[in-house]
Amino acid sequence: MKLLHLARVHLGAVAVLLALTLSACLLVAGLPRVTQAAFDAALREALLKAPAERVDLTTMMTTDSPGQDLTRAQSFDEVEQDMRAVLPAPLDRLIAPAGTGTGHSGAKTYGTPVSGTGGKQYLNLAWLSDQERRVTWVEGRAPGEPATTTWNNQELTLFEAGMAREAMSALGIKIGDTRVIGENNYAAVKVVGAFEAKDPADRYWSHNQDVINLQLNRPAGSLDEEVHATALISDQGLSKLSGRDRNLTYFWILPLRTQAATALDVPELLPAIKEFERRMKVADGMLPRQILRTGLPEMLGSFQARLATAQTVMYLVLGGLLLVALGVILLAVQLLADRMDTALGLMRARGGALRQLAGTGAGLVALAVVPAALAGYALSYLFPGPVLPLVHGGPLLVVVVAVAFAAARIAVAHRTPLNERRDDVATARPSAKRITLEVLVVGLALAGAYLLRTRGLTTDVRTEGQDPFLLLVPLALALAAGLITMRCYPYPLRLLVRLAARMRPAVPFLGLTRAARARSFSMLPVLILLPALGVSVFASVVSGGVGDTQRLASWQSVGAPATVTSRMELPAETIERVRQVPGVTAVVPAQYASVQVGHTPERAELLAVDLRSWQGLLGGSPITLPTAGTAPSGIPAVVSPALAGRGTFEIGWNSRLKITETGVAPTLPGFFTEGKFIVVPFDVGQRPVVNTLIVGGTASAEALRAALPGTIVRTQAAALADIQDDPLTGTVRTTLLVVTIALSAYALVAVIIALVIGAADRARALSFLRTLGLSDRQAQRLTVLEVMPMILVTALVGLALGLVLPAALGPGVDLSAYAGGLPVGDYELDLVTPTALAAGLTLVAVLGAYAHTAISRRRSLGAVLRVGDLS
Structure with a gap:
């Protein structure tokens, strides 16, 4: 049988399958890229907002003997080259070249008191490798070569130095003044110039705040403050600076290229920093007592914890979206298989092998889903972000599941030639094995939710990745809720059937009876609508809880609509x-x-x-x-x-x-x-x-x-905007919104397809009843009564599941990082989204019922009933 001919005959079903596959593959391949791009942007913003002193790698060495002194600027360059040579690969590609960004080296003294001030004033000396292009001399001149001077019958080294204007004013120093520094090994400092930073806002000065700003310090137990200032010396002055005479520290700054960092690098960077520190201790040519100081591991650890929470939420909602999308696609495959059922049955009756039938059905499905999957995969490259394994694997999974389901469904349906069944009359009793398996699934789901609620997670998501237990519990709960709904769905309907049987009108009895005797495959929409509604409500509740907690955090951070301090x-x-x-x-x-x-x-x-x-x-x-x-x-x-x-x-x-x-x-x-x-x-x-x-x-x-x-002005509105504008926070809430909309659309499509799948049987039943005098209005009511119970029951169960999930997953999903540091736990019941979803599904079901009866009314009885059906 030619596949193109079958495709033309069943063009409508093929078009629906193609559109669903295209949308599913686009979402499955595109959303992970968008979310990963947002994660990368969040990391870069966090690194840019942090002081460069915390982000960059700073190697420090304290010297206390002439043999360890570095007296030439070239010596600093040689040491830096040796350090760069032992950088691990993950760090090497993120470290900026020498002399760029905030990278530099230098030497500084510390804790150097000014003689005669009683330990209240301190004047330290500093040499920076790139100070010529970082400061502007606004008064006097740049320092030159050191000289000697006499003080208290001692010959002292006289350093020429320059200071920031603020420090000079605080210490009462003018151009040309000289101060004696030190405790035992004295030196003299002559201030020959005043400077200003060319760009005070440059991240470079995060490493050298003591150079451009006065530092105040109150020692423990003292009521008086110490004033610390730092003066710049020249390259020639570096040759006279020795760790033997005073506290002296050398340092090298390896700047991180924040724009090149990605969230995918974080797991590799943490061990790479430790490996770099180890290599510096054992590598040849390294100076003794070198210490690596950086706040990058703490920053990356904090970010990875927040990222793990965001990824958990993303995996939950995107996983739910993928399952629902696959379910709707399987419904579309079911629709196409039903349309082909007569032709395939004829093939089977004429001696066609079961393999041929399954191949024909699977080939037709592949003819629809493969081009659509490729198109969705190609369109996903229009989204920004890196290409993750899910971008490749998601569309492939959709194609494999759709084709395999088509082949399996057709093989099961036509394993016996011309085997006509009346599933609307009798329902097969489930086997003991099946009942046991379903009870086991429900029990495991409840036990998993209980354990997650009581013990939380046992793995560290920052080092070991996502906890599979956390990702499996929602799936198990959704599956358990679906199984319970499928098993319990007919029993309340049968009770209603008994009540309707005592009523005079026949329409309620007939409609509820058909609903209670629904064919087994007609319950497949339950397994689609239930997680769709559950995840949608979960996303809505979590988003609302995060929003409320963000508002509370903004009020607590400011304490009023606005505060002004001076x-x-x-x-x-x-x-x-x-x-x-x-x-x-x-x-x-x-x-x-x-x-x-x-x-x-x-x-x-x-x-x-x-x-x-x-x-x-x-x-x-x-x-x-x-x-x-x-x-x-x-x-x-x-x-x-x-x-x-x-x-x-x-x-x-x-x-x-x-x-x-x-x-x-x-x-x-x-x-x-x-x-x-x-x-x-x-x-x-x-x-x-x-x-x-x-x-x-x-x-x-x-x-x-x-x-x-x-003055300093803080407002609650600005604090709330800062919390909400965080890239990770925006990503979580935006993804929740997109997934909610997508799941709502899939739920509506599932209802429509379910109506279309049962259209033939329903039309046949209505045609029989029309011969007995059923009016058009009664036909509409009968159709509504047939499809509405499934919609209402599933909507209620999905609503309950969505409200239970936040409470069940509470200990495993810490959203405080997106709510200003406050825990998100008291989720308020917001019925807007659930009501809108239920109303939309109900409206679609009612409109579908009316459309179906309208179409059935235009058909003649001869087009539906066969010879002998009325005998």
Whole structure:
């Protein structure tokens, strides 16, 4: 039998199969590429947002003897070449060439006090390999060769150096001034120039913040701050810098090319960093005591944990999408096989071998699915992203499953020539083996969900990849729910049939009876609709839960619609100017300070604010504030757990104040998340010094910054946007939305195909009933009653499955990384998506019923009934 002729005869069924295969292969091959591209973008953004000091590989060496000193710039280049030679391959391809990006080398002293300052001022010396192209000399000149000078009858090395203007002002140094540095081995530093960074925002300065900015340090147990500054010296000055005289460290920066990094590199990079560190210790030519310092392993580990969660969600929803797509394709194959049934039966009756029939059916299916799969596979290359194994394997799986199902279905149906059956009259009783297997599947699914809920995961997804247990439990639950639905579906219908049998109208009895006696293959849509609805509801619930938690996290991070903080006092006229900003409804002034606890060096953060007024401007926000209460003596205060249990104690602020603990709060939204803190009433001080404003309303951050230049403005809307704009977060929510839409479309297609598959039997039954006087309106009601129970039952079970999955998978899917760090667990029931899906399926079923009766009405009885059917 010619396949092209069969294709023309059954063009409609072939076209449906082709369209479904094309869409399925496009989604299966395209979505993984898009999601992987988003994962890569998320990694690059995380690396770019982090300081270069954490991302780049920094090799450091401390020298304390002349034999280890590097006195020439060329020596640094030679050491760097040796280090690059031992880079493992995964790192080598991501490290930028020497002299590019943030790469450089240098030497710095540390902890070098200025003589005569009592250890309050420190002036360190630094040499940077590329300082000529990094700084601009704005006053004086660049440092030159070192010389000698005499101080306290000692001959000292005199270094010429340049400093940043801020450091010079803080230390009271002018051009031409000389300072003596050191504790035992003294040296003199003559400041000959002042410089500025050519590009202060360059990531390069993350490695050298001490060079362009003054560093303040308060030693433990001290109330006084130390001032640390760093001065640049010349190449000639490097020759006089020795680790014998002072604390000296050499360093080399190997910059990471962040734009070249991909999420697929992460598993290889972590062991590669350890291997690089090992090679440096044993390789020839390496300097002794070299230490690798980088925050890259921690960053990659954190990213890999977030990535693993995103991949888990992706695998769950994409796996559900693939299963549903395959199910709908199998329905289309079933439709095509039914249309070919008469021709194949005739072939079998005329002596055709079973192999010939199966080959003919499989060939026709292959004629439709192979070009469609190739087209979908080719179109997937229009999507951005790397080509993953799933891009190749997904379409191939679709083709193999479709062709194999067609061959198996036809072989089973025509194993006996002209074997006509009446599946609508009697249903075969399932065997004991089948019942046992189904009970086992249900039991394993429930046990898996219980174990996942109680013990969580046993594998580390960051090092061992996805836990198969987590990926199999949802599939088992969906299969168990489908089996239970298929087995229990007829029993409530039979009860309804008994009730309808006592009614006078015959249509309810006939419609429900046909629904209860549905042929076995007509239950296949249940196995498609149920996971489609379940995964759609799951995606909707998870997306809604993430969105709600993101909103809560944004409120907790800011503590109000907006907050304004300033280093200086905010006068009354400034506060009034804020009240006049459009959108501002209320302003609560506050004082933020660091206070002394008791008479010890212990310190705590303090916020003086009217908590009642603050709570009043929060409106319908999801956060609540602690209450201060009243104290019999002293000032009532809410303290952190680290300060709890002390009762009444003193704090040193503008004056000595006695406070009494009246409440304990682990956090204070917008201000404190950990550590030691105290919240007291606003007017406890001698004179309130307002440096913080808590603003209510809808004013924009730009308007508040315009009214208060030089202050730090934070808004809840901006915090929420930062959380939602994270590439991984956007990828998860976008994928959930796309999958929900795709599954909804497949569910509707499954309903339509199911109606078409049963159209012939239904038309035959209606034709019989029309000879007995069945009207068109009664035919429509009968058809609706036949198809609606399956839709309603499946919709309810799918809804229940979708609501159960988030709770069942809760311990295994940690979505806190996408919700501002807060755990996502309390999923609220959102009936919008489930109701829309159920309504859409019901509408399609009803329209299909009406369309079917309309088509059947135009057929003559002679086109449906055979001779002798009415005898």
